[in-house]
Amino acid sequence: MGSGPSAHLAALRNAGLYRRRRVVERALPGARCVVDGRELVNFCSNDYLGLAQDPRVAQAMAAAAIEFGAGSGASHLVTGHHRAHHALEEELAAFTGRERALLFSTGYMANLGVAAALAGRGDTVLEDRLNHASLLDAGLLCGARFSRFPHGDADALERRLGTAGRGHRLVLTDGVFSMDGDLAPLPRYAAACRRHRAMLVVDDAHGLGVLGLNGGGTVEHFGLGAADVPLLVGTLGKAFGSFGAFVAGSRDLVDLLVQRARTYIYTTALPPAVAEATRAALGIVRAEPWRAARVLAHAARFRALAEQAGLPLAASSTPIQPVLLGTPQAATAASEALLGRGLLVSAIRPPTVPEGGSRLRVTLSAAHAEADIERLVDALAEVLKRYPVQTCPPPGDRSVPGTSGGQSGV
Ligand SMILES: *Cc1c(COP(=O)(O)O)cnc(C)c1O
Numbered sequence: 001m002g003s004g005p006s007a008h009l010a011a012l013r014n015a016g017l018y019r020r021r022r023v024v025e026r027a028l029p030g031a032r033c034v035v036d037g038r039e040l041v042n043f044c045s046n047d048y049l050g051l052a053q054d055p056r057v058a059q060a061m062a063a064a065a066i067e068f069g070a071g072s073g074a075s076h077l078v079t080g081h082h083r084a085h086h087a088l089e090e091e092l093a094a095f096t097g098r099e100r101a102l103l104f105s106t107g108y109m110a111n112l113g114v115a116a117a118l119a120g121r122g123d124t125v126l127e128d129r130l131n132h133a134s135l136l137d138a139g140l141l142c143g144a145r146f147s148r149f150p151h152g153d154a155d156a157l158e159r160r161l162g163t164a165g166r167g168h169r170l171v172l173t174d175g176v177f178s179m180d181g182d183l184a185p186l187p188r189y190a191a192a193c194r195r196h197r198a199m200l201v202v203d204d205a206h207g208l209g210v211l212g213l214n215g216g217g218t219v220e221h222f223g224l225g226a227a228d229v230p231l232l233v234g235t236l237g238k239a240f241g242s243f244g245a246f247v248a249g250s251r252d253l254v255d256l257l258v259q260r261a262r263t264y265i266y267t268t269a270l271p272p273a274v275a276e277a278t279r280a281a282l283g284i285v286r287a288e289p290w291r292a293a294r295v296l297a298h299a300a301r302f303r304a305l306a307e308q309a310g311l312p313l314a315a316s317s318t319p320i321q322p323v324l325l326g327t328p329q330a331a332t333a334a335s336e337a338l339l340g341r342g343l344l345v346s347a348i349r350p351p352t353v354p355e356g357g358s359r360l361r362v363t364l365s366a367a368h369a370e371a372d373i374e375r376l377v378d379a380l381a382e383v384l385k386r387y388p389v390q391t392c393p394p395p396g397d398r399s400v401p402g403t404s405g406g407q408s409g410v
Pocket of ligand 1 (some may be wrong): 066107108109132134135169174178203204205206235236237244245
């Protein structure tokens with residue numbers, strides 16, 4: 001076989017790993033969207049609280065665009081740092097209980113920036129094996145000694161910290177694992193880091209706004225604070241329904257990122273209107289805790305119904321509910337069959353998940369109705385009779401996931 005792009009593409013198609021994009025014509029309230037002229041119920045967005053379509057958030061963005069213009073015009077350290085960004089940073093610091101917060105354009109860039117600013121040659125970066133691709137890339141690219149420990153295994157982390165070299169030690173983990181929906185054992189990771197003078201960084205892209213008494217995420221869920229998790233990464237394109245990301249921590253740590261994080265320094269600041277939309281969303285997250293309660297209740301309802309129906313669930317109590325199918329072909333066929341029933345559920349395949357771990361990734365939203373959940377479980381039960389699980393190695397000892405995977409593996 002040749003080695004050009006067409007041979008490469010053919011190999012991906014043959015392996016069932018070819019990815020294609022869906023053109024969304026419109027997003028509608030109630031977690032609906034229109035694709036190819038058909039209205040579908042969307043079970044794969046990360047809009048957990050239903051804020052991406054909230055008219056108050058959209059209005060805030062529109063009003064700010066009229067007032068401030070479409071773009072920021074420069075990077076933060078030149079003239080791009082607008083008072084809308086500054087106000088949002090102060091509100092995010094208060095929301096997360098940290099001294100300061102710093103906006104980044106995306107979560108991917110936040111993670112690359114943090115790792116490269118805090119670790120390099122002579123240092124050690126340790127990561128949970130199932131971390132998001134952006135954290136894995138950050139660890140690989142920063143030039144430090146890099147290794148992954150088995151998923152959720154605090155003892156393995158402790159052992160690796162025990163043999164780490166003299167340099168800085170950085171431990172990076174997801175709070176909620178993005179493809180599995182389970183939580184990192186943060187109290188144990190934090191204790192190991194304290195004993196070995198390592199800095200723990202938690203990327204809580206899927207926990208913030210959803211978990212914890214006040215929406216403070218996985219760290220709050222476990223009753224931990226800034227002393228346990230000195231640096232917290234959050235994204236704004238998921239529960240907050242807008243776009244962008246932030247890092248929250250002590251005054252000095254954040255100041256160091258301003259000086260050294262290249263993905264902060266060498267890029268255009270977010271449009272101020274995006275910051276204003278996020279400020280509106282943050283106000284709603286605070287004022288309407290029923291949204292988080294509702295999406296968690298949907299997750300519990302989905303699990304109860306799916307268990308009755310005998311579906312292959314994973315151990316997750318978050319709005320991320322994987323249905324494990326094994327091969328990429330089974331996952332893709334099941335996703336297509338659900339699409340035929342008006343339900344949009346993405347098939348996630350390697351390298352986003354390990355070999356043998358292909359799955360449907362169901363995500364729930366406060367915007368769903370209870371009837372949507374029932375309809376989904378009924379459809380899944382029918383579809384899985386036709387595309388049964390094609391078994392795979394047990395989770396736990398999985399091959400190393402690739403680092404080029406994304407969120408939308410359809
Ligand atoms: C989505 C996600 C990111 C990337 O955030 P973007 O703002 O979409 O770039 C980073 N980390 C985790 C854990 C994520 O789920």
